[in-house]
Amino acid sequence: MQILLTGGTGFIGTSLAQSLLEDGNELIVLSRRGHTDRPRCRYVQSLDKISGRVKLDAVINLAGASLAARRWSAAYKREIVTSRLDVTRELLALFSRMERRPPVLLSASAVGYYGHHGDGVLIESSPPAPGFAQALCRDWEGLALQVESLGVRVCLLRLGVVLDSGGGALAQMAKSFRFGVASWLGSGHQWLSWVHRRDVVRALIFLLKRGDMQGPFNITSPGPVTSRGFAAALQAHHSTFVRAGVPAPVMRALVGEMADELLLNGQRVVPQRLQAAGFEFTYPDIESALAACYADHTRLRTRNSSG
Numbered sequence: 230m231q232i233l234l235t236g237g238t239g240f241i242g243t244s245l246a247q248s249l250l251e252d253g254n255e256l257i258v259l260s261r262r263g264h265t266d267r268p269r270c271r272y273v274q275s276l277d278k279i280s281g282r283v284k285l286d287a288v289i290n291l292a293g294a295s296l297a298a299r300r301w302s303a304a305y306k307r308e309i310v311t312s313r314l315d316v317t318r319e320l321l322a323l324f325s326r327m328e329r330r331p332p333v334l335l336s337a338s339a340v341g342y343y344g345h346h347g348d349g350v351l352i353e354s355s356p357p358a359p360g361f362a363q364a365l366c367r368d369w370e371g372l373a374l375q376v377e378s379l380g381v382r383v384c385l386l387r388l389g390v391v392l393d394s395g396g397g398a399l400a401q402m403a404k405s406f407r408f409g410v411a412s413w414l415g416s417g418h419q420w421l422s423w424v425h426r427r428d429v430v431r432a433l434i435f436l437l438k439r440g441d442m443q444g445p446f447n448i449t450s451p452g453p454v455t456s457r458g459f460a461a462a463l464q465a466h467h468s469t470f471v472r473a474g475v476p477a478p479v480m481r482a483l484v485g486e487m488a489d490e491l492l493l494n495g496q497r498v499v500p501q502r503l504q505a506a507g508f509e510f511t512y513p514d515i516e517s518a519l520a521a522c523y524a525d526h527t528r529l530r531t532r533n534s535s536g
């Protein structure tokens with residue numbers, strides 16, 4: 230298959246690109262930076278560079294400025310929104326001018342779509358509660374869904390917090406543990422819907438292949454945990470001498486608005502539609518996922534120190 234991938238240089242995208250290339254696919258990767266093409270992998274800096282005559286078998290849309298990279302100033306919040314909506318609009322324009330439309334678009338969203346909820350279990354049809362991330366995901370999904378009118382199958386990827394060694398959220402979340410402090414955020418009772426990166430890649434390839442699947446999919450493990458539950462699971466991989474919550478006012482002082490939007494509140498999301506379709510998670514519980522992340526981390530360190 231020839232696949233167009235936006236965000237293919239990111240945490241999820243690099244892993245997905247590697248798997249798609251190993252499976253024999255050809256990729257066109259959108260990146261703002263210059264890259265040297267590799268066998269079966271071509272980079273473009275703008276979607277305008279793609280001819281309407283190109284034959285694409287799928288488009289995967291993962292691009293967007295990171296939500297957790299820095300403090301949310303008004304300007305950075307605008308970038309978070311426009312980076313996602315602009316790329317998705319440019320994809321719409323590409324789909325419109327193509328002579329032969331790709332049959333499928335997988336477009337990223339996030340569990341932030343649901344807004345903040347208490348302990349209630351959320352499935353794809355659960356109603357959202359208002360908030361910044363919720364409005365962003367609603368608008369992002371709404372744009373992606375417009376290509377359905379061109380006869381394209383659209384899958385919306387409501388991703389949870391993606392875990393793996395070598396980057397992403399886990400590196401941030403494990404920081405205090407490396408200094409001996411097992412910590413959770415605020416009350417620690419808020420839910421964290423997470424997923425191992427390998428299961429994300431497997432789920433996306435599953436959705437690519439299943440021509441009967443469309444609409445929203447929660448890309449989260451079936452075992453969400455509370456912030457305290459996550460801390461307990463992480464503690465098994467570190468020598469810690471103290472357990473403590475980071476009080477909410479401290480979080481607000483440290484990271485501003487992001488604290489309430491992403492960290493002190495959460496949602497308990499389960500992958501109802503993926504599981505109903507027969508998708509099986511390699512890492513369904515937090516213990517097996519973290520064990521895999523830390524085993525990979527150790528393998529990598531051993532390889533680097535012996536090489």
Ligand SMILES: NC(=O)c1ccc[n+]([C@@H]2O[C@H](COP(=O)([O-])OP(=O)(O)OC[C@H]3O[C@@H](n4cnc5c(N)ncnc54)[C@H](OP(=O)(O)O)[C@@H]3O)[C@@H](O)[C@H]2O)c1
Pocket residue numbers: 235236237238239240241242259260261262291292293294295296308312313316337338339340388389390391392397398
């Ligand atoms: N990782 C998670 O835990 C998680 C959770 C929920 C949802 N998601 C969503 O899944 C998608 C992929 O996540 P990820 O963790 O792989 O993201 P990531 O590592 O931050 O990578 C995102 C990619 O988007 C591109 N990008 C960054 N800023 C941009 C901007 N201002 N304008 C246009 N493109 C920009 C970058 O490509 P270039 O620099 O090459 O242009 C980058 O490779 C994101 O949209 C994210 O919101 C991720």
